[in-house]
Amino acid sequence: MKSSRRSFLITSVGVAATVALSRQAFADAPKVGESEPTAQALGYKADATKVDKAKFAKYAAGQDCSNCTFYQGKATDAYAACPMFPGKQVAGKGWCSAYNKKA
Incomplete structure (x- = not known):
């Protein structure tokens, strides 16, 4: 069960970082x-x-x-x-x- 939580948390952090980076990239869009x-x-x-x-x-x-x-x-x-x-x-x-x- 712990590995499932760990996988979920790692995936969630990765998704959150990707969303934040894509928003920042668009904020810099021409x-x-x-x-x-x-x-x-x-x-x-x-x-x-x-x-x-x-x-x-x-x-x-x-x-x-x-x-x-x-x-x-x-x-x-x-x-x-x-x-x-x-x-x-x-x-x-x-x-x-x-x-x-x-x-």
């Missing part, structure tokens, strides 16, 4: 640049108030990444992951044409 091809295709702006409203008529004041269903952080996070830009972070105050309001 920010999406507005000049990147995907960002340009989606009309991404790090500051939603600077969206070209003539080109992106879908944009409405108050829409930003932090209240989009794709934003993978808390609404108060300055930057977080978004599946539209794998491996990178978007600005919470940003916007792109994939915007979809959270329910």
